[in-house]
Amino acid sequence: MKNTLAIIFTVIIIGLMAYTLLVGRAFQGGEAGNIIEDMKYIKDTSTHKITNEKQEQKNEDEEKLNTLKDKAGNASTFEVSNEYKGKCASCHGADGSGMQNGKKLMGPQLFGQEEAILYKNLVDFKAGRKENLIMKGLLINLEDEDLKNFAKEIAGFKDKKEALTK
Template identity: 60%
Template sequence: MKNIIAIISTVIVVGLMAYTFSNGRAFQGGEAAKFFGDIKVDNNAQVNSQPAENENLEDDKIRALRDKAGNNSSFQVSNAYKSKCASCHGVDGSGLQNGKKLMGPGLIGQSEEKLYTDLVEFKAGRKENLIMKGLLINLSDEDLKEYAKEISQFKARRDALEK
């Protein structure tokens, strides 16, 4: 009985592999697939100039991809903030991305002292949040102060750009 089940399973897996191979390479792009569409590789393709309207379309696609990746902000933020904080709190600290609420609360407008105190409490476990604790556990107090200082400046940076 075990041999029959093993043979049937093997036949199914090999059949699925053949089906996937016959339809081209497997692509698990998820949300990214919407931006890239159907990508076909043509080794013999020659580069030719595109009309101006296609360039605008390409710029729009790139801008949308950057928004999706969380790299678009009205002001510059550090790479450290982008890598640790932006996915939950937004690139500008607003807690929003593309008008949608993110997992973390908005940080913009908070004082440096409050931000630093909160970071220390998350790191120590006095405020319970496993994600925050995991992100902060290997950071020094100086690193926490740098994050607090940078985030506290977000409101002033945004206001300066709006003027």
């Protein structure tokens, strides 16, 4: 009798296993499968929404930074190069004074410094002998000729300002 019951239960269990195999696994079909797919869709949608919000915030920040750079570059009483406006003016001021609208900026005053000193400082920042990550990052891809041009332009600010006051 025990052997007969064991055989009957074994046949039933094998039959249920075969039925499950033919129908599919428990959580890949039917109502449970739909719930899991819906959860994946909700997760993907919310992640995409967060990514879009971060991208919008990044675009706004870049726009503010560009506005600041443009504002700093256009506030000068004399003409400066676009390279100076783009790389230097936001920290050192449009005229190298280190000031913007009466407020001290992040960078020191460059106005009135000699060309040789300016060039040496630029080379030192680029080479890492003077530590300033912002300066190194701005100068790292520039050639020696570019550094000379910056030094020459900035040293000429004093003459440009004196010419305007005459």
